[in-house]
Amino acid sequence: MMLEKSAMERAELYALGMLDEAKTGDFERQLRREPDLQAYVYELEETMAGISLTAPHKAPPAGTFETIMDRIDQRSTPLTRSVSRFGLPVWAAAALVVLSGVSVHQVVVNQQNRKEISTLKEQLVKPANVTVVRPPEIKVTSSGGTERAGELRTLHSQGGLKNYALTQDLEVLKQELGKLKKLQEERFIPQPRMSRMVVVEMVDPALANEEKRERRFELPQKISDIVAAGLDRESGPPEGPVRLSGEADGWDGHIVIEGGMIPLSHIRMPEGSTATHKAFPVENWRDHRGLQRNEDGTFYDRYTDMIWRPLENGDYLGTKAADGEAPTPVQNIETPAIEVPPNAYTLLDETTGEGSIIVSDVPRPEEGQVYQLWINDAFTDSSISLGVVPPLEDGAGRIFFNLPETGISPSNYILTAEPDGGSHTPSGNTILIGP
Amino acid sequence: MTDHSEVRLLERIGRGNSQAFEELYQLYAGPLFSYARKSLATREDAEESLQDTFVKIWDRAHTYDEKLAAPFTWTMMILRGICMDKHRRLNAKRRGKSVELTAAPEPRVSAERTLESLHFAETAAQVSRALESLSQCDRECLELAVFGQISQEKIANQLNAPLGTVKTRIRRSLQKIRTLLKSHDA
Structure with missing residues (x-):
C-alpha cells in the first residue's frame, strides 16, 4: 500500500x-x-x-428493543393503530364523534384515507413482502362504567375543540394522501419480489408538475420483465433481492422475446448472450433507435453490438457480433425529426446500491459543459454526485452507477448541466428531474 | 471483526426480518450502549442514541455492503455519527465540560459482561492491551478523539497541549493500535 x-x-x-x-x-x-x-x-x-469496544460495559435498559420496534411501527404505519390521534381508545373516539356532532361520514372518510395512506406507504417504503405492522394495541382499562361515563362527559365538554381538530385532521390526511398518490405515480416498482428495485422517471422540470402528464413506464417494465424472466428460467424465483445491473441483466443465457420491440439497447449483453425475437419489427425497424438494416437481410443493433438474423420459422436470432464482423448497413437510422422532450429512467437496486440511468433525447451539452447526475439524500437533505455522464451518441444510452456510500437514503434524482469536469454541488441548469 | 453470520443477519434485516433484527440487537446493543454511555454525558442521551442507531440500522440494512465495513464497524459508524450530532447540538450547553473521559479508571473489560459482549470480548481485550501499551498522554488524546468526538483544537485546549503535539499523539496512537490489531489478526 x-x-x-x-x-x-x-x-x-x-x-x-x-x-x-x-x-x-x-x-x-x-x-x-x-x-x-x-x-x-x-x-x-x-x-x-x-x-470503541473498550468502553466500560453498560447494559441498555430493559424494554429498549420494544421501544425501538414501537418507533419503527409508529413511523412506518402511524395510522393503523386503533387509537385516535388524541391517544383515545377507539370506543372513546367514537363516543366523542356522536356527542360532538361530527358526521360519521367524516370519520369513515378519515379511516378510508388512513387505510389508503397506510397501504401506499407500505408500498413505497417497504415494497418487499415485509410486515412490520404489529397487532393493534387497544388499551382499555379495567375501570368500570362510571369511569367511562365520566370520561365521555369530559369528551363532550371538549367536543367543539376536538370537532375542529378532527376537521383539521381530515384536511391533513387528504393532503398526505394526495402527495403519496403523486409519489406513487412517479415511482414504478417493477415486480413485487424484486423487492428493492425502484424505477424513477425523470422529466424536463417544466413537465414535472404537470398533473396529467403521461407516464411512460413501458420501457423499464420490459427491462424488468426480462430480468425477472431470465432469473425464473434459470433458477426459479430468487430468494433474495434481484441485482439489476451486473450479472442479472446480462445473465449468461438466452432471452426469448414474445412480442414488441424490447429495448435491447438498454440491456448489457455479455459475450455468449443470445436472444430469440418472435416478432422482430422487420417493417418498422426505423422506429427503433440504434437499429440498422444490413444488406444481407440481417439487422444490427449498434448499442448492444448484436446482430439479428432471420430464422426459418420467422423468428430472429440475436447474437453478439464477432470481432471484426462489420455489417454493411442498408440505411442508417436518422435521428427522428420530431422534437421529443428529454427523458430518463433511473433504475436502482436499493439492496446493492447499484443503479443505472437510461436517457433518451437529451440534447448535446453546450460547449464546455457536461451533464452530471445527482441524487438527493433524504436523510441529510444534500445532493450527492453520482458522476458525470459520458458523451452520448444520439442523446441516448444507459449509464451505470453505484450509490457512493452506505447509509444514503435516496430521494430524487437531478441531471444538471455543469462546467466541464463536473461540480461539487449542482449549480447549472436542471435538464431532468425525477420524481 | 467480520462475521459472516452477522452479515447474513443484516441481509435478513434488509429484507424486513424483525427476528434477525432482534438477534442483532441482542448481539450489539451492549457494546453500542457502552460506547454511547462513555461518549455522551447523560444516560438519557445514550439511550436515545442507541434507539436512533437501531432505527437507522433497520432503515439502512438493505444498503449494507460488507466490502465497505464489517457489520459491527458499520453499526458503530452509525452510532458515532449520531453521537457526533448530539455532541454538536449539546455543545453550546455544555461548552468546556468534559464528558467523563479523562477520568477513566474503570476496568476496560468488565467481569460482568453478558453473553452478547462475550462475542466481542477477545477483540476488546486485544485493544485494551494495545491501549495500555500507549503512554498516558497518547491514550488520553486518542480516547478524547474517539469517545469525546471533539476537534483536535478542543483536545489541545482541554489538555493544555500544543495542537501539533495533539495531532501527532492521536496519529501515533491510532497507527499503533491499528498495527497491533493487524499483527494479531495475521
Whole structure:
C-alpha cells in the first residue's frame, strides 16, 4: 500500500469524524477513486470500532428493543393503530364523534384515507413482502362504567375543540394522501419480489408538475420483465433481492422475446448472450433507435453490438457480433425529426446500491459543459454526485452507477448541466428531474 | 471483526426480518450502549442514541455492503455519527465540560459482561492491551478523539497541549493500535 502521508492523515481525520463537511465530500470523492485508500480507511474504521469496544460495559435498559420496534411501527404505519390521534381508545373516539356532532361520514372518510395512506406507504417504503405492522394495541382499562361515563362527559365538554381538530385532521390526511398518490405515480416498482428495485422517471422540470402528464413506464417494465424472466428460467424465483445491473441483466443465457420491440439497447449483453425475437419489427425497424438494416437481410443493433438474423420459422436470432464482423448497413437510422422532450429512467437496486440511468433525447451539452447526475439524500437533505455522464451518441444510452456510500437514503434524482469536469454541488441548469 | 453470520443477519434485516433484527440487537446493543454511555454525558442521551442507531440500522440494512465495513464497524459508524450530532447540538450547553473521559479508571473489560459482549470480548481485550501499551498522554488524546468526538483544537485546549503535539499523539496512537490489531489478526 503506497499512500501519501497527506492522504493517510486525511483518512485518519475522516475515520475520527474530524473532517468538516466540505473536506469530507472531497475526501469521499477521492476515496471512491482509490482502492488503496479505501482499504486503509477500512482498517481505520475497524480500529475505531475496536477502540470503541473498550468502553466500560453498560447494559441498555430493559424494554429498549420494544421501544425501538414501537418507533419503527409508529413511523412506518402511524395510522393503523386503533387509537385516535388524541391517544383515545377507539370506543372513546367514537363516543366523542356522536356527542360532538361530527358526521360519521367524516370519520369513515378519515379511516378510508388512513387505510389508503397506510397501504401506499407500505408500498413505497417497504415494497418487499415485509410486515412490520404489529397487532393493534387497544388499551382499555379495567375501570368500570362510571369511569367511562365520566370520561365521555369530559369528551363532550371538549367536543367543539376536538370537532375542529378532527376537521383539521381530515384536511391533513387528504393532503398526505394526495402527495403519496403523486409519489406513487412517479415511482414504478417493477415486480413485487424484486423487492428493492425502484424505477424513477425523470422529466424536463417544466413537465414535472404537470398533473396529467403521461407516464411512460413501458420501457423499464420490459427491462424488468426480462430480468425477472431470465432469473425464473434459470433458477426459479430468487430468494433474495434481484441485482439489476451486473450479472442479472446480462445473465449468461438466452432471452426469448414474445412480442414488441424490447429495448435491447438498454440491456448489457455479455459475450455468449443470445436472444430469440418472435416478432422482430422487420417493417418498422426505423422506429427503433440504434437499429440498422444490413444488406444481407440481417439487422444490427449498434448499442448492444448484436446482430439479428432471420430464422426459418420467422423468428430472429440475436447474437453478439464477432470481432471484426462489420455489417454493411442498408440505411442508417436518422435521428427522428420530431422534437421529443428529454427523458430518463433511473433504475436502482436499493439492496446493492447499484443503479443505472437510461436517457433518451437529451440534447448535446453546450460547449464546455457536461451533464452530471445527482441524487438527493433524504436523510441529510444534500445532493450527492453520482458522476458525470459520458458523451452520448444520439442523446441516448444507459449509464451505470453505484450509490457512493452506505447509509444514503435516496430521494430524487437531478441531471444538471455543469462546467466541464463536473461540480461539487449542482449549480447549472436542471435538464431532468425525477420524481 | 467480520462475521459472516452477522452479515447474513443484516441481509435478513434488509429484507424486513424483525427476528434477525432482534438477534442483532441482542448481539450489539451492549457494546453500542457502552460506547454511547462513555461518549455522551447523560444516560438519557445514550439511550436515545442507541434507539436512533437501531432505527437507522433497520432503515439502512438493505444498503449494507460488507466490502465497505464489517457489520459491527458499520453499526458503530452509525452510532458515532449520531453521537457526533448530539455532541454538536449539546455543545453550546455544555461548552468546556468534559464528558467523563479523562477520568477513566474503570476496568476496560468488565467481569460482568453478558453473553452478547462475550462475542466481542477477545477483540476488546486485544485493544485494551494495545491501549495500555500507549503512554498516558497518547491514550488520553486518542480516547478524547474517539469517545469525546471533539476537534483536535478542543483536545489541545482541554489538555493544555500544543495542537501539533495533539495531532501527532492521536496519529501515533491510532497507527499503533491499528498495527497491533493487524499483527494479531495475521
